[in-house]
Every structure is written in structure tokens, then in C-alpha cells.
Amino acid sequence: MGYISPDGLANLKKYAYKGVDKSLLSRYVLNPFWTWLVTLWPTWVAPNVITLSGLCMVLLNFAMLIYYDPEYLSEKGGADGPPHWVYFTWAAGLFIYQSFDAIDGKQARRTGMAGPLGEMFDHGCDALNTTLEVILTGRALNLSRSWWTVASQSAALANFYLTTWEEYHTGQLYLAVFSGPVEGILLIVGLYVVSGILGPTFWDTPALTFTGLEKIPFITKYVPNKGLNEFIMAFGAVVLAFNIITSYINVYKAKIASGDKAFQPLWHLLPFPLTVAIQVAWLSSPSFSRSFILNSPLFVPLLCSWGLQFAHQVGRMILAHVTKQPFPWWDWMWMWSLIGAVDANMPRLLNRAPFIQHSPENVKIFIFATLAISLVSYVRFCALVINDITNYLGIACFTVRKKDESGAWKKAQIVDKANVGKRQ
Structure with a gap:
């Protein structure tokens, strides 16, 4: 059974990407770099290959966590973390991911392959990267297996859900002055570099002590002297609140302009807190001891299964956007x-x-079964959607090819070179 109705398939041909990027860093610093970087790729390389290559860099980072810090996924929890040089590779891998994620749209226009499949593929990789970066960042900030990491996962996925929800209701992707794909990723790259130089325990340094503000009685009276890592989490909460407000303002304006009900889209936010509540309830279950899963090697597999389920959820939202389905x-x-x-x-x-x-053994079996089912289900979703879109539009996913009217494969015409510098 497919995910796209006949009417949805017909709407694929009406799809046109729309985006707004208000990031000054993106416009004046990164975009010139991306415009140059895409010219290094031959025009016979499909845009989705670039996207997938970026995701592979993040998967490699995750594999390095498993290989060089095996105690993190053991009962011990890994107090020391991986060798410091590993954090530099994480920084490089994430920066490469961001760069490839930014130029896949440019490559799509260079090769005449721009379309709904590219947006689906791009958002799918972004959704997977979100959870992987939460795990890696939690390790780099020395938060490890804790409720702070769970809070970070919830906030990161909330930002992604908001962006997807906003795009569904407005018809275009908004990147604010401070956005996750640009400033957020570069901030994490910086955190990795600092962890590589000073080690992850540096982030436990009390923030007021580090800044010298502990000498000011007025500040110490109202601001707790918590670790730098906890202050970074607080900053993330502020960013999330800002994004909630700006996202709804954009949706409100779009609905008013189209004459639709301005508050009805708020109901579509409810699925996300429901899923967070389910995961938190599981993590905080009183079986054996409170937070048994949180303090065990099962923590990472459970976060990964949560991330895969989330990727399926937002993948269906993006699919509904590009096919104009409910x-x-x-x-x-x-x-x-x-x-x-x-x-x-x-x-x-x-x-x-x-x-x-x-029993602890049954918990382990059930969580790994959840991870396996979530992975298989998401792979199935991707395969079915890619198959339906490529067959209907007569395009290939990983090669620069299109079908002519007779159904024979041909190379896609290289088009729109004048616009190669524009961000998709």
C-alpha cells in the first residue's frame, strides 16, 4: 500500500519550491561559499547523491562514537568519553553535512532535477541528522545519559516539527535570522571544536565562575551558578520559544491572507507533544528503578527509535505538503x-x-525490537514514496535522468545556470 493517493500524485506536477532565508550569515558569508562549492560537482552527479553523501558523514560521526567510546553504550556509561581528536572529526563531518545540504538544491537547478522528490529526500536526511546530533552533542557537552539529553532531543525535534508544520500551512520554508540549519549547526560545530581542545568536562565549569559574574552579588542572587552546558540548554529553550512565536506569526499571516481560519492550524501541533509524552513516560517508568532506561545502555537505542519514528512523522507531513493531501x-x-x-x-x-x-532482559529485547521495527518501517516509507514519485514523474532518484514520452531514459537537460547561486 502506497502513501500517495491518485490525486496526490497528480498534484506533484503542480509543486514549486518556495523559501525565505533571513539569515545574514547565510546570505553574506556562507552562500558565496556554497555557490563556489557546487561548481566542484560534475553535472552528472544527482542532487540526492550529494544529500546522501552529507548524511553519510554524520553516520560516520555516530559510528566513531560507538567505536571510540564503547563504554558510553555499556553499563559503565563512559565517564571519560572518546579521544579528544574525535570531536574535531565530528565538527568537520557536521560542517560537510551542512555544506552538502545547502548545495543539493543548487545542483538540482544545474541539472534540471529540481522537484518534490528532492525536498522529500532533503528533509528525510535532516530529520535523521537531528537525533544523531542530539546524541553526539550531548556527549560533547558531557551531558551523557541524562534528562538534559532528553530535553535536548525534545527541543531539537520540536524545532524541526515547527518548521515542517509552518511549511505545510504557508507553502514555503522559512529560515529565520537564527535557524537550526545555519546558525544552529555552526554553533554545534563550535561546541565540538571546544570539546576537542579542552575536553567535554570543560562544559561542567560553572557559567558565572567562567565569566567572572559570580563576583556581582546582584547576579548571584537571582542567577544560579550552573554549568556552561546547562546554560546552553537554557539558550536552546529561548530559541525554541522564539521559533514557536515566529512560526505561528508566519502561519497566521498566511491564513489571514488566504481567508482561512487563523487558529485552526494550532490543532496540528498536538501530535508532537503527544509523542514526546509517550517517550518521556517510557523513559521515566518505575520498573526496577526510576529512570532505569535512562541510566542504562538502552538509552541510545531508545533515542534512535524515537528519532526514526519522528522522521516518519515529519516525512508524511512533507509528503502531504508537496502532494497537497490532508x-x-x-x-x-x-x-x-x-x-x-x-x-x-x-x-x-x-x-x-x-x-x-x-525483567531487564525483556526490556532490552523490547527496546531493540522497537528500534528494528522503527527502522524497517521508515525504510519502507522511503522506498515506497521514492518509487511512487519517480515512476509518476519519470525521473531517477540517484542519477541525472528523465524519461521521454516513449518511456525511454535520457539525460536531464542542464538548465537554469543563471540561478545556480540561489539557495533552494
Whole structure:
């Protein structure tokens, strides 16, 4: 069963990318670099190959965490972290990811391959990268397996969900003065570099002590002298609040301009806090001991399964945008985590042992089963959507080819070179 209705397939041909980038850093610093960088790629390289290459850099970073810091995924939790030089590779890998993510749209216009498939593929890779960077950043900031990392995951996914929700209701992608894909990524790159130089324990330094503000009684009276890493989390909360406000303002203006109900889109925000509540309930379940999963090697697999489910959720939202289909309220992939959360909370709900997760070994089996099912389901979603779009539009996903009227493959015509410098 496919994800696109016949009417949705017909709407693919009406799709046209629209975007607004208000980032001064992007406009005056990064865009000239990206414009030059895309010229290094031959025109026979498909845009999606560039996108996938960027994601592979992030996957390599994650693999290096597993290889060089195996204790992080063990019972010990890894107090020391990976060798400091690993953080420099994370910084380089993430910067390459950002660069490739920025030029895939330019390559699409160079090769005449711009279209809805590119946006689907781009957002899918971005969604996967979000969770992976949360895990890596939490390690670099010495937050490790903690509620701070869970809060970081929730905030990062919330920002992504907001952007997708906003694009669905306005018809265009907004990048604010401070946005995740530009300033946010560069901030994380900087954090990796500092961790590489000073080590992740540096971020435990009390912020007021580090800045010298602890000598000012008025400040110490009202501001707690917490670690730098916790202040970074607080900064992330401020950015999230700012993005919530600006996203809704954009949606409100778009709905008023089109004569639609301005407050109805707010209902489409509800699925996200519901999914966060499910995951937090599972993580905080009272089985064996409070936060058993949080303090065990199962923490990372659970975050990864959460990220895959989220990628499926926002993938369907982007698909609804490009095909002009109804907003996807419900995602069946939530069911598995909902079962896990309810079962693990049986001691709290019914004062009895869980039906499934009644032993540490069963918890492990169930979480890894959740991860496997989430991965297979998301891969299936990607395969079906790519197959439907490529077949209907007569294009290839990873080669610069199109079908002519007879159905024979031909090279796509190189077009729109004048606009290669514009960001997709």
C-alpha cells in the first residue's frame, strides 16, 4: 500500500519550491561559499547523491562514537568519553553535512532535477541528522545519559516539527535570522571544536565562575551558578520559544491572507507533544528503578527509535505538503512506543508488574525490537514514496535522468545556470 493517493500524485506536477532565508550569515558569508562549492560537482552527479553523501558523514560521526567510546553504550556509561581528536572529526563531518545540504538544491537547478522528490529526500536526511546530533552533542557537552539529553532531543525535534508544520500551512520554508540549519549547526560545530581542545568536562565549569559574574552579588542572587552546558540548554529553550512565536506569526499571516481560519492550524501541533509524552513516560517508568532506561545502555537505542519514528512523522507531513493531501494526524508507528510506555508503567497504573517488560532482559529485547521495527518501517516509507514519485514523474532518484514520452531514459537537460547561486 502506497502513501500517495491518485490525486496526490497528480498534484506533484503542480509543486514549486518556495523559501525565505533571513539569515545574514547565510546570505553574506556562507552562500558565496556554497555557490563556489557546487561548481566542484560534475553535472552528472544527482542532487540526492550529494544529500546522501552529507548524511553519510554524520553516520560516520555516530559510528566513531560507538567505536571510540564503547563504554558510553555499556553499563559503565563512559565517564571519560572518546579521544579528544574525535570531536574535531565530528565538527568537520557536521560542517560537510551542512555544506552538502545547502548545495543539493543548487545542483538540482544545474541539472534540471529540481522537484518534490528532492525536498522529500532533503528533509528525510535532516530529520535523521537531528537525533544523531542530539546524541553526539550531548556527549560533547558531557551531558551523557541524562534528562538534559532528553530535553535536548525534545527541543531539537520540536524545532524541526515547527518548521515542517509552518511549511505545510504557508507553502514555503522559512529560515529565520537564527535557524537550526545555519546558525544552529555552526554553533554545534563550535561546541565540538571546544570539546576537542579542552575536553567535554570543560562544559561542567560553572557559567558565572567562567565569566567572572559570580563576583556581582546582584547576579548571584537571582542567577544560579550552573554549568556552561546547562546554560546552553537554557539558550536552546529561548530559541525554541522564539521559533514557536515566529512560526505561528508566519502561519497566521498566511491564513489571514488566504481567508482561512487563523487558529485552526494550532490543532496540528498536538501530535508532537503527544509523542514526546509517550517517550518521556517510557523513559521515566518505575520498573526496577526510576529512570532505569535512562541510566542504562538502552538509552541510545531508545533515542534512535524515537528519532526514526519522528522522521516518519515529519516525512508524511512533507509528503502531504508537496502532494497537497490532508494533514497526517495519526502515525501508526507511535503504537509500538505507546505499548512500551503503558506496559512499563503498569506498577504506577495498576500496581502490578509489566506484562512484557517484567525483567531487564525483556526490556532490552523490547527496546531493540522497537528500534528494528522503527527502522524497517521508515525504510519502507522511503522506498515506497521514492518509487511512487519517480515512476509518476519519470525521473531517477540517484542519477541525472528523465524519461521521454516513449518511456525511454535520457539525460536531464542542464538548465537554469543563471540561478545556480540561489539557495533552494
